[in-house]
Amino acid sequence: xxxxxxxxxxxxxxxxxxxxxxxxxxxxxxxxxxxxxxxxxxxxxxxxxxxxxxxxxxxxxxxxxxxxxxxxxxxxxxxxxxxxxxxxxxxxxxxxxxxxxxxxxxxxxxxxxxxxxxxxxxxxxxxxxxxxxxxxxxxxxxxxxxxxxxxxxxxxxxxxxxxxxxxxxxxxxxxxxxxxxxxxxxxxxxxxxxxxxxxxxxxxxxxxxxxxxxxxxxxxxxxxxxxxxxxxxxxxxxxxxxxxxxxxxxxxxxxxxxxxxxxxxxxxxxxxxxxxxxxxxxxxxxxxxxxxxxxxxxxxxxxxxxxxxxxxxxxxxxxxxxxxxxxxxxxxxxxxxxxxxxxxxxxxxxxxxxxxxxxxxxxxxxxxxxxxxxxxxxxxxxxxxxxxxxxxxxxxxxxxxxxxxxxxxxxxxxxxxx
Amino acid sequence: xxxxxxxxxxxxxxxxxxxxxxxxxxxxxxxxxxxxxxxxxxxxxxxxxxxxxxxxxxxxxxxxxxxxxxxxxxxxxxxxxxxxxxxxxxxxxxxxxxxxxxxxxxxxxxxxxxxxxxxxxxxxxxxxxxxxxxxxxxxxxxxxxxxxxxxxxxxxxxxxxxxxxxxxxxxxxxxxxxxxxxxxxxxxxxxxxxxxxxxxxxxxxxxxxxxxxxxxxxxxxxxxxxxxxxxxxxxxxxxxxxxxxxxxxxxxxxxxxxxxxxxxxxxxxxxxxxxxxxxxxxxxxxxxxxxxxxxxxxxxxxxxxxxxxxxxxxxxxxxxxxxxxxxxxxxxxxxxxxxxxxxxxxxxxxxxxxxxxxxxxxxxxxxxxxxxxxxxxxxxxxxxxxxxxxxxxxxxxxxxxxxxxxxxxxxxxxxxxx
Numbered sequence: 001x002x003x004x005x006x007x008x009x010x011x012x013x014x015x016x017x018x019x020x021x022x023x024x025x026x027x028x029x030x031x032x033x034x035x036x037x038x039x040x041x042x043x044x045x046x047x048x049x050x051x052x053x054x055x056x057x058x059x060x061x062x063x064x065x066x067x068x069x070x071x072x073x074x075x076x077x078x079x080x081x082x083x084x085x086x087x088x089x090x091x092x093x094x095x096x097x098x099x100x101x102x103x104x105x106x107x108x109x110x111x112x113x114x115x116x117x118x119x120x121x122x123x124x125x126x127x128x129x130x131x132x133x134x135x136x137x138x139x140x141x142x143x144x145x146x147x148x149x150x151x152x153x154x155x156x157x158x159x160x161x162x163x164x165x166x167x168x169x170x171x172x173x174x175x176x177x178x179x180x181x182x183x184x185x186x187x188x189x190x191x192x193x194x195x196x197x198x199x200x201x202x203x204x205x206x207x208x209x210x211x212x213x214x215x216x217x218x219x220x221x222x223x224x225x226x227x228x229x230x231x232x233x234x235x236x237x238x239x240x241x242x243x244x245x246x247x248x249x250x251x252x253x254x255x256x257x258x259x260x261x262x263x264x265x266x267x268x269x270x271x272x273x274x275x276x277x278x279x280x281x282x283x284x285x286x287x288x289x290x291x292x293x294x295x296x297x298x299x300x301x302x303x304x305x306x307x308x309x310x311x312x313x314x315x316x317x318x319x320x321x322x323x324x325x326x327x328x329x330x331x332x333x334x335x336x337x338x339x340x341x342x343x344x345x346x347x348x349x350x351x352x353x354x355x356x357x358x359x360x361x362x363x364x365x366x367x368x369x370x371x372x373x374x375x376x377x378x379x380x381x382x383x384x385x386x387x388x389x390x391x392x393x394x395x396x397x398x399x400x401x402x403x404x405x406x407x408x409x410x411x412x413x414x415x416x417x418x
Numbered sequence: 419x420x421x422x423x424x425x426x427x428x429x430x431x432x433x434x435x436x437x438x439x440x441x442x443x444x445x446x447x448x449x450x451x452x453x454x455x456x457x458x459x460x461x462x463x464x465x466x467x468x469x470x471x472x473x474x475x476x477x478x479x480x481x482x483x484x485x486x487x488x489x490x491x492x493x494x495x496x497x498x499x500x501x502x503x504x505x506x507x508x509x510x511x512x513x514x515x516x517x518x519x520x521x522x523x524x525x526x527x528x529x530x531x532x533x534x535x536x537x538x539x540x541x542x543x544x545x546x547x548x549x550x551x552x553x554x555x556x557x558x559x560x561x562x563x564x565x566x567x568x569x570x571x572x573x574x575x576x577x578x579x580x581x582x583x584x585x586x587x588x589x590x591x592x593x594x595x596x597x598x599x600x601x602x603x604x605x606x607x608x609x610x611x612x613x614x615x616x617x618x619x620x621x622x623x624x625x626x627x628x629x630x631x632x633x634x635x636x637x638x639x640x641x642x643x644x645x646x647x648x649x650x651x652x653x654x655x656x657x658x659x660x661x662x663x664x665x666x667x668x669x670x671x672x673x674x675x676x677x678x679x680x681x682x683x684x685x686x687x688x689x690x691x692x693x694x695x696x697x698x699x700x701x702x703x704x705x706x707x708x709x710x711x712x713x714x715x716x717x718x719x720x721x722x723x724x725x726x727x728x729x730x731x732x733x734x735x736x737x738x739x740x741x742x743x744x745x746x747x748x749x750x751x752x753x754x755x756x757x758x759x760x761x762x763x764x765x766x767x768x769x770x771x772x773x774x775x776x777x778x779x780x781x782x783x784x785x786x787x788x789x790x791x792x793x794x795x796x797x798x799x800x801x802x803x804x805x806x807x808x809x810x811x812x813x814x815x816x817x818x819x820x821x822x823x824x825x826x827x828x829x830x831x832x833x834x835x836x
Contacts, residue, residue: 369832395823408781
């Protein structure tokens, strides 16, 4: 009961703040963001001390070195968080934009206006910089935010949140606009995503387990940031040297991220020419290959891919390869096994390109480019709160616009319905 | 287990159909819609016979006369359904529209393209014409649809669905594109809204109970069409004659619909002048008034409103009235008790208008017009699948565009991430 009533009270404060935020203009929001950045810069001491506590606790429970690395807040990373806030302050404010407007025959003027969503719940894991980034993007779009970070980063997150609210308060940050869940109990997550009427959207960011748990418990709409099982399909019409470069980039440039390639599909007509060469390059980059039967005819000593491999998000230097007999088969493979995130075709044929772009049911589809470009910054959005693998509300990279909704504002002169 | 596996199989057929539908062009979809309309016109006999069965069963279980009226398919209503299909055929096809396009400094060309959502589940109650309307709008937008109508209309719905699929098949309607759940068991609803990966969106249309049940069970995203507790606020700056006309229209022109006014808020400065006159007009229109204490000072013999009245959707000739001391109080009342559907201010003051439009958190906000205009046709959308009271994906009237999502289509020339 304690957690429940605490969360409901937090929700009430967030709703009150969200109503105040619709009256706060762009200039004031920018001033708040800059004050928050300044306060972060002044708070190296307390933030690093808090972070040290989390790191020590993490070592005690033997967190992996990559998790410890994500958790660590060096002086440089604290400055980068502060700089991030200043950058968000400089972005254009989407709130109030008139998306479209028209006049009806009866004289009613209808404006479709971009407005904040209200209260957003962000549930995330180890990286404490998300605390600053997410709060800044929500504030920029006049949304109140309830942040629920990982247990392992609780001291760091508290120190960051304290610096931000302290810095923002003098410039008019409404009470309750940025709140961090203080308990590390999982019950708080459950409450947060069931507070219909107090929370308008939940964004879970993290591993598959987190996202599944949130989706299954939620009553509030969730925009999921699920895994990326991304494909590159090398068509028979491909420029093979280009296919080689793009595939190597998609797999090896940064294998631990959701837009890295996990499965390479190769048309049988070019398999004999393409596979041995890419096999060599992958091997020298340290990539483990798991191939279907035909791939293994062309690449000796390669492990057999199992059915499970086709839907695996390795996030590592591992690649599954399958030879297909047509673009049709490649498209079907992607739609059946993929995660509808980012998929590319390497082809010179317009007809095959168009078929792929139309029929692959993914948030982002590429012709002759690396899937690694699926990213708010690469899209020119200026900021990114995540990459949605859902189809509703937002699909693909989510920037500031995707943290807004709209309302219809209608101007009449006494019109009544006949 | 039988219902579960039947529903999953239905979902698989819908997914297969949705993949085929992305390859079906506008002309072909129009031909299918017209063939469906023709077949409905040829099927008066079987549809009326099926409807007779539903009506008899309905009388046996003593359905109210208004429910029986909704259920009845007269010859004229069948023709109207068919005409509706022809109208949908004539609407512009939103699929394939390039919503925006830009080129990045690295030469990548990004198109944000409107695409179908995939598989849509529609769960609705007694009106059998929804079967035809919803199927047509989904087909027009290249979505596969699974229809789950009310138990009381099952024979009518089957006859309509059969006519549509029979009519469409010869013109290339994909198998599984329009499916009606055949069982009347509630377990089917549960399965339908939990088929993640097979269903992309659920639209529930009906009473509060239905929508609540669906939202609570759903794992698939739901776009809710909840109740309409709509307000008209008469400011002290209002033109009172205009306020009178608009209020009467919003309450009495068609009280049984979601955009009718349920609560009238009156500024205290005009209460003495406004209330006695509107009270007379409401009384002669047969409207029962439930007022707060101040209202009852001005209107003798009026029932006292209880706390419950302020959030009640009467859908009837009943109106709650409250006197407020400021626009601020009116806005807070609407945000606290309303359903975020449609709310109007009657005011001449620009400042008060703007405050109301900005701060009332509703899908549609009006200045000096009746809330009765919240409607896809009145907005010029050409068609309406419902009115969303959610903030995500779609808000307010949902037309064809709101049955689509988007994908990013990216054209490269070998770009790789640095």
